[in-house]
Amino acid sequence: MSQSHGMSRVRFLEKRSLREALEVFVERAEIVPKAERVTVEASLGRVLAEPVFAKISVPHYHAAAMDGIAVRAEDTFGTSESHPIRLELGAEKRGFSFVDTGQPLPPWADAVVMIEQVVEVGPGEVEIRQAATPWQHVRLVGEDIVASELLLPRGHRIRPCDVGALLAAGHLDVPVVRKPRVAIIPTGSELIEPGAPLFPGAIIEFNSRMISAFLVEWGADPHRYAPVADDREALRSVLQESLKDHDIVVFIAGSSAGERDHTVETLREAGEVLVHGIDIMPGKPAICARVASKPVLGLPGYPVSAAIVALQVLRPLVFRHLGVAAPPLPHVNAISPRKIPSKLGIEEFVRVTLGVVGRKVVALPLPRGAGAISTLVRADGFLRIPTDSEGVQAGEKVRVELLRDWAEIENTILVTGSHDLALGFLEDALKRVHPELRLACSNVGSLAGLTALARGETHVAGTHLLDPSSGTYNLADVDRVIGRKSVVVVRMAVREQGLILARGNPKQIRGVRDLVRPDVRFVNRQPGAGTRVLLDVLLRKEGLDPGNIRGYEREEFSHMAVAVSVASGLADCAMGLRTAAAALGLDFVPLEREEYDLVFRRDFYRSERGRWVIEALRSETFRQLAGQLDGYDASMAGTLKPWS
Incomplete structure (x- = not known):
């Protein structure tokens, strides 16, 4: 939000823990689920408002359970192979009478003999060699x-098999x-709709679509409003309009303590603010209010914060309206191979990627920025660090709540180490033949990747040292x-490698x-990254002191991140x-042709x-795709690198 100097900042006056926020906003809410009737064929996924009793019996007549002949059981008594x-x-x-499976029995019959046990001996005459028992095959x-x-009981969510049972039992x-x-109201003068022309400062409004998709998944009926400008009167107007026809109102952004967060x-x-600020991270600047006896939730504008608050607060509220308890997210116990520091007094939700390496489940933390929607896409789940903890120690057991099906996680191949754009092509080539598999990449640098491989924390390490x-x-x-x-080194x-420069190279940079x-501002890679190792080697060759480079200590964790900085x-x-x-259409000065390899444990x-x-x-698929990248040669991909 841009600043307005005529208005003071709002403090978090009603800040609470997540447990307290749920108690005052969700558990104490006066919610009476409303009922409606729908056709059985349109009821999939809906929650029953009342118990449903069968109108008719199934079957509603005595029916043949096999193809064969209907008989009186007593007429067959004494029958045997010899008689x-x-x-x-x-x-x-x-x-007897011929019957097919599902046909009603004649009124006089009380058993069915399977057609395989019947021998036709003449027109209208058959022979059997085994007696029937009353009601057999009926x-x-x-x-x-x-x-x-x-x-079906009250509160039951209707499944495909339930649709069949309801119709069979006489219900239409x-x-x-x-x-x-649920009304979803994104706020912010800087918001533009997807597909609109971009300009500096414009932000594509996608949060409302994400929240809407969550709501559909949970069984709600979302209604998105157009973005509302940072204007108090506009907010008042849309609030009053949304309260008329909705059970829940959700504002997106404008919930923090900024000068234009109205x-x-x-x-x-308009009503009562119950909570302003929740002791969680991400997600602290959330609002829980009650207006006209209806719950109003203010989600933070950062997408990860919005998603976490939606999962933790909006989800249980929706299920309260459905008259059922929110099902707990499935969880798994895992090992955190890295230390994850956290602040006391804040419950932190750390997004993680999971993989099964050997006999242990490994949880690799993802970047923790609240604005990084890509980390939600990559996340398999999140681990909670409680308010009384300063974090997770390396090697500590953690409980991870899952955001992805366990079957996908079991089929995940972890690649830890140096970032490379061609890994996306490798996953595509792999999934074309084995669609159940997934590559999950943790970009921590070449040296950290090798260390993770040595500790049994990854399947593969990517390196270019x-x-x-x-x-x-690498060798x-x-x-x-x-x-x-204990390893095999495979070429990829x-x-x-070289210097990435602004378009047109305005500083006329020719080499290291x-x-x-x-006058040259530099951005570096993190220690242990192969790119940084290469830079340090080149600097030593030239006799240059890294301390004289302006920005040498400023670090990013991927090639695209440093390119974006330029x-x-x-x-x-x-x-x-x-x-x-x-x-990104930038200039480039080539310095070195390097080898990027994948290291496998044997x-x-x-x-x-x-x-x-x-x-x-x-595969030809991977080699062609990777070969299209500027400066790449993948002709030897998949071959083993011999030890010299």
Whole structure:
């Protein structure tokens, strides 16, 4: 939000813990679920407002359970292999009638003999060699469902099989809880609709679509409003309009303590603010209010914050309106291989990627910024760090609440280490043949990737570490960190590294010697990244002191991140890949052709999934896709790198 100096900032006066917020906003809410009738065929996923009792029995007549002949059981008594009897079609004594599965039995019959046990001996005459017992192979009236018995209880969410049972039991429509109608109101003068022309400062409004999708998944009926400008009167007007036809109102953004965040004051004027600020991260600047006896929730504008508050507060509120308890998210116990620090007094939700490595589930933390929607896309779940904890220690067991099906997580291959754009093509080549598999990449740098592999915390490590003494890539560091006997090094690509520069190279930067100029602002990669190792080697060759580079200590964690810093004018130069520069239309000065390799533990390399990864690397699909990246040569992808 932009600043307005004529208005003071609002403090968080009603800040509470998440438990307290749920108690005052959700559990104490006076909610009476409303009912409506819908056709059974349109009832899938709906929640029953009342118990449903069967109108008719199923079956409602005595039915043949097999193809065969209907008989009186007593007419067959005494029959055996040595004493067969003959039955006559339609006869009053020792008679029979042909029946197919599901057909009603004649009134006089009480058993069915399977057609496989019947021998036709003449026109209208058959022979059997086994006696029938009363009601054998017969579905009796009410065998499945008896008229008037309870079919489905109140609060039951209707499944596909329930649709069939309801229709079979004589119902054409059923009483269900009306879906709670939820108004979603995004706020902010800077918001534009998806597809509108972009300009500096414009923000594509996507939060309302994300929240709307959540609501549909939970069983609500969302209604999105057009973005509302940062104007108190406009907020008042849309609030009053939305309260007329909706059970819940959700504002997005405007919930923090900024100078133009008007939502809290608008709600305070119109009703009662119960909570302003929840002790969670991300998600602190949330509002829980009651206006005209209806719940109004203010979500933070950052997408991760909005999603966390929606999952923790809006979700249980929706289920209260449906008259049922919100089902708990499934969870799994995992190991955190890294230390995750946290602040006392805040309950933190840390997004993680999960993978099963050996016999343990590994939880790798994702970047923790509240504005990074991509981390929600990549997250398999989140772990909670309670308010009385300063974080998670490396190797500590953690409980992860899942956002993805466990089957997907079990089929995840973890790739930890250096960032590379071609890994996305590798996953695509892999999924074309094995759609159940998924690659999950943790971009922590080459050295950290090798360390994770040595500790058994990943399946594969991506690396491009130059050994200055031999001039070779990766083998020396792999041998030093892990040991050559336990791993296999597989080629993926040869890439062009160099200096990423602003379009047109306005600073006329020609090589690493220009980096020490006082007018050049640099952005670096993190320690342990192969790109940083290469830069340090080149600086030593030139006899340059890194301390003289303006921005050497400023770090990013991927090639695209440093390229974005240059493209946005935050830096004049960065070390990175040609393909990252080309993607953003930036200039590039080539310095080195480097080797990016994937390092497999031998046990994973020999496994079925390991073989599938190698096959994907060697596929024409991957080599063609990766070869289209500027500065890439993937012609040797999937081949083993020999130890010299």
